[in-house]
Amino acid sequence: MPDRLGPPLDTPLVSRLALVGLGLIGSSIARAARLRNLAGTIVAVDRDPAVIRRVEELGIADEATTDPTAGVRDADLVILCIPVGGFAAVAKAIAPALKPGAILSDTGSVKKSMIEQVTPHLPEGVHLVPAHPVAGTEHSGPDAGFATLFRDRWCILTPPEGSDPEAVAKVAALWSAMGANVEVMTAEHHDLVLAITSHVPHLIAYNIVGTAADLEEVTQGEVIKFSAGGFRDFTRIAASDPTMWRDIFLHNKEAVLEMLGRLNEDIAILARAIRWGDGDALFDLFTRTRAIRRGIISQGQETPEPDFGRRREE
Amino acid sequence: MPDRLGPPLDTPLVSRLALVGLGLIGSSIARAARLRNLAGTIVAVDRDPAVIRRVEELGIADEATTDPTAGVRDADLVILCIPVGGFAAVAKAIAPALKPGAILSDTGSVKKSMIEQVTPHLPEGVHLVPAHPVAGTEHSGPDAGFATLFRDRWCILTPPEGSDPEAVAKVAALWSAMGANVEVMTAEHHDLVLAITSHVPHLIAYNIVGTAADLEEVTQGEVIKFSAGGFRDFTRIAASDPTMWRDIFLHNKEAVLEMLGRLNEDIAILARAIRWGDGDALFDLFTRTRAIRRGIISQGQETPEPDFGRRREE
Ligand SMILES: NC(=O)c1ccc[n+]([C@@H]2O[C@H](COP(=O)([O-])OP(=O)(O)OC[C@H]3O[C@@H](n4cnc5c(N)ncnc54)[C@H](OP(=O)(O)O)[C@@H]3O)[C@@H](O)[C@H]2O)c1
Ligand SMILES: NC(=O)c1ccc[n+]([C@@H]2O[C@H](COP(=O)([O-])OP(=O)(O)OC[C@H]3O[C@@H](n4cnc5c(N)ncnc54)[C@H](OP(=O)(O)O)[C@@H]3O)[C@@H](O)[C@H]2O)c1
Numbered sequence: 144m145p146d147r148l149g150p151p152l153d154t155p156l157v158s159r160l161a162l163v164g165l166g167l168i169g170s171s172i173a174r175a176a177r178l179r180n181l182a183g184t185i186v187a188v189d190r191d192p193a194v195i196r197r198v199e200e201l202g203i204a205d206e207a208t209t210d211p212t213a214g215v216r217d218a219d220l221v222i223l224c225i226p227v228g229g230f231a232a233v234a235k236a237i238a239p240a241l242k243p244g245a246i247l248s249d250t251g252s253v254k255k256s257m258i259e260q261v262t263p264h265l266p267e268g269v270h271l272v273p274a275h276p277v278a279g280t281e282h283s284g285p286d287a288g289f290a291t292l293f294r295d296r297w298c299i300l301t302p303p304e305g306s307d308p309e310a311v312a313k314v315a316a317l318w319s320a321m322g323a324n325v326e327v328m329t330a331e332h333h334d335l336v337l338a339i340t341s342h343v344p345h346l347i348a349y350n351i352v353g354t355a356a357d358l359e360e361v362t363q364g365e366v367i368k369f370s371a372g373g374f375r376d377f378t379r380i381a382a383s384d385p386t387m388w389r390d391i392f393l394h395n396k397e398a399v400l401e402m403l404g405r406l407n408e409d410i411a412i413l414a415r416a417i418r419w420g421d422g423d424a425l426f427d428l429f430t431r432t433r434a435i436r437r438g439i440i441s442q443g444q445e446t447p448e449p450d451f452g453r454r455r456e457e
Numbered sequence: 458m459p460d461r462l463g464p465p466l467d468t469p470l471v472s473r474l475a476l477v478g479l480g481l482i483g484s485s486i487a488r489a490a491r492l493r494n495l496a497g498t499i500v501a502v503d504r505d506p507a508v509i510r511r512v513e514e515l516g517i518a519d520e521a522t523t524d525p526t527a528g529v530r531d532a533d534l535v536i537l538c539i540p541v542g543g544f545a546a547v548a549k550a551i552a553p554a555l556k557p558g559a560i561l562s563d564t565g566s567v568k569k570s571m572i573e574q575v576t577p578h579l580p581e582g583v584h585l586v587p588a589h590p591v592a593g594t595e596h597s598g599p600d601a602g603f604a605t606l607f608r609d610r611w612c613i614l615t616p617p618e619g620s621d622p623e624a625v626a627k628v629a630a631l632w633s634a635m636g637a638n639v640e641v642m643t644a645e646h647h648d649l650v651l652a653i654t655s656h657v658p659h660l661i662a663y664n665i666v667g668t669a670a671d672l673e674e675v676t677q678g679e680v681i682k683f684s685a686g687g688f689r690d691f692t693r694i695a696a697s698d699p700t701m702w703r704d705i706f707l708h709n710k711e712a713v714l715e716m717l718g719r720l721n722e723d724i725a726i727l728a729r730a731i732r733w734g735d736g737d738a739l740f741d742l743f744t745r746t747r748a749i750r751r752g753i754i755s756q757g758q759e760t761p762e763p764d765f766g767r768r769r770e771e
C-alpha cells in the first residue's frame with residue numbers, strides 16, 4: 144500500500160515546492176509529496192506541453208506550467224529533475240526568478256558537473272543543495288512514477304563546502320519523509336561511487352546488448368529466444384532512457400573511464416584463467432561474488448526471491 | 458498454478474526415467490514429470506546422500522539412490538543433470554549398466570564437450586541425445602526446483618549427425634510436455650549462441666562484482682548501499698553456483714574467449730566515444746539496444762513490468 148510511506152504531515156515541510164521536469168523522478172516526488180502533505184503547493188514545470196497536460200490529468204500537482212520563470216517564482220524549494228546535460232541552461236533561465244532564501248536542489252545522477260554548471264548562475268542568498276536519489280526503473284515519463292519509488296532507497300546529498308546547514312537539513316527531511324535514507328558525501332566521491340555501482344554497469348549492459356545485436360554468426364532472433372540464460376538481465380538497464388544516459392557519461396567522464404579501466408584489467412585476468420584452464424581462480428572469484436549479493440539482500444536493497452521474483456505462474 | 462502445465466498424460470512417455478543429479482534442474486524435471494505423468498517410474502540418482510534424503514522427503518521420485526549403476530539399470534531414458542565437468546566420469550561409470558535401446562541425455566550448458574566426453578564410453582545400441590534447457594535461477598539444489606521452470610522457455614537439442622530420429626523425438630516430446638519449446642541445432646552452434654546469451658553475461662557479471670569488491674576508493678559497504686543504481690541487477694547471476702560456472706568456462710573456452718574478444722573491441726569504441734565526448738555515438742547505441750528488450754518481452758522471455766516486477770509494496 145502506498146500509505147505505508149506514513150501518514151500525511153500536519154504541517155508541510157515546504158510551503159511552495161517547484162519541480163522542474165516531471166518524468167519518472169519528478170512525478171514520483173510529486174506523488175510522494177502529495178501523499179504525505181510535504182508541500183503546501185506543488186508546482187510542476189516541464190518544457191513539454193504534453194507532459195504538463197498529463198500531469199494535470201493525473202492530478203499530481205497543484206499548478207503546472209511550461210514557463211520555468213513563472214514556475215519557480217516564490218518557490219521555497221526548487222528541484223531540477225531533468226537530464227544532467229540541461230542544468231546550466233535551466234539554472235541560467237530561472238536564476239532571476241529565484242527568491243532570496245530559496246533552496247535549489249536536483250536529482251541528477253552526476254554531482255560534480257551539476258555544481259559546476261549551476262554555481263555560476265546562482266543568485267546571492269539562494270542555497271544550493273545537490274541531491275541524488277539512488278532509485279529508479281528503466282521507464283521514463285510522468286506515468287512511470289510512483290509514490291514509493293524512494294522508500295528504503297538511499298538519497299545522497301553533496302552540499303558544497305560552506306553550505307547552509309538549515310538548507311541541507313530541509314532537503315534531507317524531505318527525502319526522509321519520502322522514505323529514503325539520507326547520506327552526505329562530497330560530489331567527487333559520489334561520482335566515483337556511482338561510476339562503479341551504476342554508470343559502468345549501465346555502460347557494460349548497453350555494450351553487451353549492442354555486441355550481441357551485431358554478431359553475424361548468431362542472429363538477433365536467437366539472442367532473443369535464448370535470452371533467459373542470463374542475457375535478459377542485462378537488457379533491463381540497457382532499455383533506460385538514452386538522453387539521460389548519454390548525459391551521464393558525458394558529465395562523469397573521468398570516473399567512468401577510470402572504473403572501466405579497472406574492469407578491463409580484471410577481464411584480462413579472467414580471460415587468461417579461462418585460456419589456461421585455471422579452474423581454481425574461476426571458482427575463487429565465483430565464490431567471492433556471492434557475499435556481495437547476500438549483503439545487498441540483507442540490507443533490503445534487493446528481493447531474496449530467485450529470478451528477482453519474476454512471476455512463475457500466471 | 459502449476460497445473461497450467463497441462464493435465465497428466467494417460468500413458469507415460471517413458472516407462473523408467475533415471476535422473477542423475479537432483480539439483481535445480483534435475484529436481485525440476487522430477488517435479489514436472491511427476492505432475493504430468495511423463496514417466497512410469499522416476500529414479501533419482503545423486504552422489505550426495507543428503508540430496509537423496511531430501512528427495513525422499515519431498516517425494517519427487519519413486520526410487521532414490523546414491524548408486525549410479527543401480528540407478529540407471531533398466532532405464533529407458535537417463536538424463537545427466539550434473540555440472541559439465543562430470544560427464545566423462547559418470548558416463549564411464551554407468552555405461553555397463555545402460556540397457557540396449559536406452560537413450561542417454563543431459564541438461565548441460567555446454568554441448569560440444571558433453572558429446573566429446575560421453576561418446577568414448579557410449580555402449581553400442583544406446584542413443585545419445587544431448588539437451589540444454591535454457592531456463593534457470595541463481596539457486597541450486599533440490600529445494601530450488603519447481604515444476605514450471607521450463608514452461609515457455611527453450612530447450613535446445615544437439616543430436617550428433619546420424620542420430621536415431623525416434624530417440625530425438627522422444628526427448629523432444631518430454632521437453633514439450635514440460636512446457637518447453639524445442640529447437641535443434643549443432644553442438645558447435647549451440648556453444649556459440651550460449652556464449653553470447655549466457656556465458657559471457659555471467660562472466661561479465663562475476664567480473665564487475667569482483668572489481669567492485671576490490672576497490673580501495675569505494676568501500677564494499679557503499680557498493681551494497683547504492684546498488685539500486687544498476688549494480689544489483691548484475692549480482693543476481695553472479696550469485697549462481699561456482700562449480701557449475703567454473704565447468705562451463707573450462708568447457709566452452711573457445712567460444713567464450715571469441716565472444717569476449719568482440720565485447721572488448723566494442724568497449725574500446727565506447728570508451729573512446731566517452732573520452733571524446735561523442736554524444737551522438739552514445740545516444741545511437743543506447744537507442745538501438747531498446748529494440749532487443751522489446752523483442753524479448755514480446756516473445757514471452759521476460760516480464761514487461763518495470764524492475765523485473767520486483768515488489769514495490771510489501
Ligand atoms: N531514471 C532513473 O532511474 C533516475 C534515478 C536517479 C536519478 N535520475 C536523474 O533524475 C533526472 C531525471 O530523470 P528521469 O528519469 O525522471 O527523466 P525523464 O523521465 O526522462 O523526465 C525528464 C523530464 O524533464 C523534461 N525536461 C528536460 N529538459 C528540460 C528543461 N530544460 N526544462 C524543463 N523540463 C525539461 C523532459 O522533457 P523532454 O522530454 O522534452 O526532454 C522530461 O519530461 C536525471 O538527471 C537523471 O539522471 C534518474
Ligand atoms: N542452474 C541453471 O540455471 C542451469 C540452467 C540450464 C542448464 N543447467 C545445467 O544443468 C546441470 C545441472 O545444474 P543444476 O543447476 O541443476 O546443478 P545443482 O543444483 O548444483 O545440482 C547438481 C547435483 O548433481 C550432483 N552431482 C554432481 N556430480 C555428480 C555425480 N558425478 N554423480 C551424481 N550426482 C552428482 C550434485 O551433488 P554435489 O553437490 O555432491 O556435487 C548436485 O546434487 C549443469 O550441467 C548445468 O550446466 C543449469
